Amino acid sequence: MKHDGPLARYEALVADGSIAKDPAQEAAAAKLQWLHDQLIDYRPPQAKTGWTAKLGFARRRPTNPPKGLYIYGSVGRGKSMLMDLFFDGAQVECKRRVHFHEFMREAHELIHQWRQENKVTKTAEPIRPTAQKLADSAWLLCFDEFEVRDIADAMIVSRLFYAMFELGVVVVATSNRAPDDLYKDGLQRDLFLPFIGILKARHEIFRLDDGEDYRLGRLRGKTVYHVPSGVEADRELDEAFADLTDAATPEPDAIKLKGREIPVPAAAAGVARFGFRDLCDTPLAAADFLAVAERFHTVILSDIPVLGASNRDQARRFMTLIDALYDQGVRLIASAAASPEELYDGEDWGFEFDRTISRLMEMQSSDYFESRRR
Numbered sequence: 412m413k414h415d416g417p418l419a420r421y422e423a424l425v426a427d428g429s430i431a432k433d434p435a436q437e438a439a440a441a442k443l444q445w446l447h448d449q450l451i452d453y454r455p456p457q458a459k460t461g462w463t464a465k466l467g468f469a470r471r472r473p474t475n476p477p478k479g480l481y482i483y484g485s486v487g488r489g490k491s492m493l494m495d496l497f498f499d500g501a502q503v504e505c506k507r508r509v510h511f512h513e514f515m516r517e518a519h520e521l522i523h524q525w526r527q528e529n530k531v532t533k534t535a536e537p538i539r540p541t542a543q544k545l546a547d548s549a550w551l552l553c554f555d556e557f558e559v560r561d562i563a564d565a566m567i568v569s570r571l572f573y574a575m576f577e578l579g580v581v582v583v584a585t586s587n588r589a590p591d592d593l594y595k596d597g598l599q600r601d602l603f604l605p606f607i608g609i610l611k612a613r614h615e616i617f618r619l620d621d622g623e624d625y626r627l628g629r630l631r632g633k634t635v636y637h638v639p640s641g642v643e644a645d646r647e648l649d650e651a652f653a654d655l656t657d658a659a660t661p662e663p664d665a666i667k668l669k670g671r672e673i674p675v676p677a678a679a680a681g682v683a684r685f686g687f688r689d690l691c692d693t694p695l696a697a698a699d700f701l702a703v704a705e706r707f708h709t710v711i712l713s714d715i716p717v718l719g720a721s722n723r724d725q726a727r728r729f730m731t732l733i734d735a736l737y738d739q740g741v742r743l744i745a746s747a748a749a750s751p752e753e754l755y756d757g758e759d760w761g762f763e764f765d766r767t768i769s770r771l772m773e774m775q776s777s778d779y780f781e782s783r784r785r
């Protein structure tokens with residue numbers, strides 16, 4: 412039923428003025444439409460659920476799975492919107508839309524649970540039963556922000572997804588990275604490379620060409636450095652987070668680095684929200700701030716105090732943080748007790764802080780804020 416598919420839904424949004432027509436988005440919607448049509452009443456060959464399983468037969472004839480779709484491109488190009496248009500209309504009995512990292516956390520928990528229930532050693536093979544359980548619950552999996560970040564995921568993802576594909580699961584995924592760039596420079600990446608081959612064989616790969624970052628357009632003309640901190644500033648930061656994430660629900664996250672974890676209080680869609688104390692009251696160094704800058708395209712930082720002799724260590728960390736964000740082209744939205752020129756009243760870092768002031772000023776400019784991550 413093409414009238415209920417993602418292409419028709421996209422065209423309706425264009426027609427009523429909700430979004431501007433974008434040729435690359437329209438091409439992606441057409442790809443999703445093709446898959447939508449292939450999946451009407453789709454049922455994997457081995458699927459048995461509900462009363463059909465009890466009776467020993469299926470309501471619909473099982474079919475071989477079509478190829479999935481992997482859409483990648485720059486931040487803010489509408490990948491999540493297109494995913495929603497596809498998922499909402501997908502006529503598949505068992506379907507699920509989930510953030511990739513939430514799914515992987517669930518997979519690790521199921522593996523642990525299987526080992527506990529079977530009282531076996533870590534050398535036993537829990538992948539197949541875990542894949543079976545996941546496949547039984549969803550024949551169509553839609554992943555937003557597909558990204559492999561740590562070695563724990565990298566070590567199981569290839570075997571897990573191969574098993575799910577063999578069980579007939581169809582995957583649609585959006586990502587900021589091309590498949591060949593997944594887990595780039597990760598530890599023991601050679602063990603992850605087979606998954607890239609599986610991914611490319613089982614999916615059509617579509618690059619959503621660069622164009623206007625529609626999320627960023629919502630912030631044009633708005634203040635991105637709020638003085639003073641407080642209730643009103645917090646409201647503005649909340650609004651900015653919603654604008655940049657399509658009102659996604661923020662979730663805690665963590666960056667794993669050399670056996671440690673850097674907690675991220677709230678994150679979604681490549682945007683992280685921290686309080687000043689989260690980053691500058693803890694003993695973090697340049698490598699930690701660089702890891703933050705590499706993970707997120709936008710950092711929202713609240714409650715920056717006036718810095719001076721009483722908090723000289725925090726001032727030093729703050730300077731290092733701003734250097735990392737600036738060097739990586741990360742956007743900064745912040746609330747502070749004072750303007751950049753009045754943010755430091757100490758003597759220890761006076762000369763060095765001049766560069767921080769300059770960068771904070773530039774990071775508020777439309778040229779900086781609207782440029783792509785360098």
